[in-house]
Amino acid sequence: MGQYLVRMLLQVVPVMFLISIIVFVLVHVTGDPVNLMLPETATEEDREILRAALGLDQPLYQQYFVYIKNVLQGDFGNSFHYGEPALPLVLERLPATFELAAVAMLIGIVIAVPCGMISAVKRNTVLDVIISFLSVIGKAMPNFWMGIMLILLFSVSLGLFPVSGRGGVEHIVLPAFTIGIGLAAQMTRLIRSNMLEILSQDYIRTARSKGLREVLVVGRHAFRNGLIPVVTIMSLQFTSLIGGTLVTETVFAWPGLGQLLVTSVNMRDMAVVQAAVFIIALVVIVCNMLTDVVYRYLDPRIKYN
Amino acid sequence: MSHLLEVNHLQTHFKTPDGILRAVNGVSFTVDAGETLAIVGESGSGKSVTSMSILGLVSDPGKVVGGEILFEGKNLLRLTKKEYRNMRGKAISVIFQEPxxxxxxxxxxxxxxxxxxxxxxxxxxxxxxxxxxxxxxxxxxxxxxxxxxxxxxxxxxxxxxxxxxxxxxxCQPKLLIADEPTTALDVTIQAQILELIQKLAKEQNTGVILITHDLGVVAEMADKVAVMYGGEIVEHASVEQIFHRPSHPYTQGLLASLPKIHEDEQRLYSLPGTVPNLLESSEGCTFAPRCKFASEACLQSKPRLALQGEQHWVSCLKAEEVRG
Known part of the structure; x- marks a missing residue:
């Protein structure tokens, strides 16, 4: 286990290095930040001066070397827009994003696990049909629409939750449900189909032939086997939430990473974009490693080498 | 003396979109303590469904629709779910085909x-x-x-x-159902596993239902044999009688399909035709379409299990002719 973690960590370094190159090149080929930073009346001479001051007149590879040298010291450069170091700007947003992703995930799991299991165990009954129907609807509703509907109902009409912003527990309820309901719908269907497959396995028949109660047959013998593919989806979903809750963040003015990233891309704020992508990549890698560890716990057939 | 297990006219049907599939259609047999009954037949003859019915584990859309399963005199089909569950794994247990x-x-x-x-x-x-x-x-x-x-x-x-x-x-069960316990194993391991089952069953005086399509295993293990075809038992006798005086054409066909070491045959015998479609209930004998002895009468009236010698039951109108 310890050895496994060391090996994984050794893989992280080249991956992060590659990502830094890709992001650097992409950001630099997509446009010139100087055009956005200066007023339209600025002369070409003014632009040249600013470029030189920012080091943008150097060849790309030289800019990269300067950049990576600084990154290794924890310096992602200053944001053109905010005039502050980029990394703290990104890290400042990370807790909000994590919070939203984690609560949304939790809501998804709490709804999906029982619904998916019931749906599978009671397949083709009225209950199953109702759950399947609801999950199709849940999956079909786009986040921006769902967010607005929740605001209209719970904030505007009922006045139960604040319309936007981040603060106490009441602030996170609506954005987390907006994302969580979609997740729940998707995971319910996945858990249902997984459980159905598992329930027809030979070892489930064995468990029944041993005289176990059905609760144990499903909850002990089937559930953990059914969990393995679900963990994969959950991990993928979580990582995509870290960088991709933009729509929901916008609807609810949630000060997360997605919002920062998109406005920075629009403003060609290279330092912030690079720092944000770097951090998101790091989170994705760490999530994948944790998923691997969970797999090993769930399925003894997977070995550490 | 009452038997350990007495199955009477067991019927297990499956509801399918194409109609009712009669997987087990009026099967009767008994097993005593310490005795081994082999149920033999091709795939799809209803052997496994019979064993699942005894265990109360026939899964949807199948259902035991008739007959009785008396275990130590008690009808299992009347047990509550909980009572049945408490029997499984304790009084009646099972070894499946796929380890x-x-x-x-x-x-x-x-x-x-x-x-x-x-x-x-x-x-x-x-x-x-x-x-x-x-x-x-x-x-x-x-x-x-x-x-x-x-x-x-x-x-x-x-x-x-x-x-x-x-x-x-x-849990030292009184009845053990072994559903093709050695089919998936290497030949060298098969004998060891069979010996083990036999030894432990003898020690614990367990009644065994051995489900198999391997007549070699039957000869080795069984005291009694029930040959199943198309959801019905077509011949039921002691192992000696089955091997020495097979009286149903299907049993004879099974025995003829065995490779023989002393004969210089180029081709193995194989029964013509395929297993019957259990969705159609036939008027006559289910085996008649594949039977070389079949006559007009066989296609029209269904034979019943009838005594042909001591404890030797055959369901064939022409049993005497078949035995020769």
Whole structure:
């Protein structure tokens, strides 16, 4: 286990290095930040001066070397827009994003696990049909629409939750449900189909032939086997939430990473974009490693080498 | 004396979109303590569904729709779900065909054995472990204590089937159903596993229902044989009678399909035709379309099991002619 973690960590370094190159090149080929930073009346001479001051007149590879040298010291450069170091700007947003992703995930799991299991165990009954129907609807509703509907109902009409912003527990309820309901719908269907497959396995028949109660047959013998593919989806979903809750963040003015990233891309704020992508990549890698560890716990057939 | 198990006119049907499939259609037999009954037949003849019916584990859309299953005089079909559950794994247990997939991959072998003990005897963890290790030892697993902590994927097919036997016999059941216990195993392992089942069954005076399509296994193990065809028993007799005086054309066909070591035959005999479609209920004998003895009468009236000699039941209108 310890050895496994060391090996994984050794893989992280080249991956992060590659990502830094890709992001650097992409950001630099997509446009010139100087055009956005200066007023339209600025002369070409003014632009040249600013470029030189920012080091943008150097060849790309030289800019990269300067950049990576600084990154290794924890310096992602200053944001053109905010005039502050980029990394703290990104890290400042990370807790909000994590919070939203984690609560949304939790809501998804709490709804999906029982619904998916019931749906599978009671397949083709009225209950199953109702759950399947609801999950199709849940999956079909786009986040921006769902967010607005929740605001209209719970904030505007009922006045139960604040319309936007981040603060106490009441602030996170609506954005987390907006994302969580979609997740729940998707995971319910996945858990249902997984459980159905598992329930027809030979070892489930064995468990029944041993005289176990059905609760144990499903909850002990089937559930953990059914969990393995679900963990994969959950991990993928979580990582995509870290960088991709933009729509929901916008609807609810949630000060997360997605919002920062998109406005920075629009403003060609290279330092912030690079720092944000770097951090998101790091989170994705760490999530994948944790998923691997969970797999090993769930399925003894997977070995550490 | 009443039998350990007495199955009377058992009918298990499956509702399918194309109609009702009569997988088991009026099957009767008995098993006594310490006795081994072999149920023989092709795939799809209803052998496994019969055993699942006895265990009360016929899954949807199948259902036992008629007959009775008397175990120690009690009709199992009248038990509540809970009473039935308490019998399974304790009084009646089963060994399945596929040792590779019949054990849960994510639990240790030991857990899966002690689970039965803890379910039926409410043993504590330690006592159950103790007993499970003894049982692993009994089924011939060396290093039982080590194997207790192993996962199924770490064991060979033969070892896994030994573990299945340990699970099945750890509560000393009165009836053991062995559903093709050696089909998935290497030939060299087959004999060992059969011997083990036979030995433990004798020691515990367990009644055994051995489900197989392997007549070699039957000759080795069985006291009595029931030959199933198309959801019905077509011949039921002692193992000697089945091999020496087969009186149903289907039994004869099965025996003729066995390779013979002393004869210089180029081709193996094979029964013409395929198993009947159980969705259609036929007027006459289900085997008639494949039978070389069949006459007009066979296609029109269904034969019933009739006594042809001592404890030798045959369901064939032409049994005497067939026996020759």
């Amino acid at each position: 590779m997939t019949s054990l849960n991959p994510i639990f240790t072998v030991g857990f899966q054995i002690s689970e039965v003990l803890r379910t039926h005897y409410k043993l504590n963890r330690k006592a159950a472990k103790q007993r499970a290790i003894e049982m692993l030892d009994t089924v011939g697993i060396a290093n039982a204590e080590k194997v207790y902590a192993r996962y199924p994927h770490q064991l060979s097919g033969g070892m896994r089937q030994r573990v299945m036997i340990a699970i099945a016999l750890v």
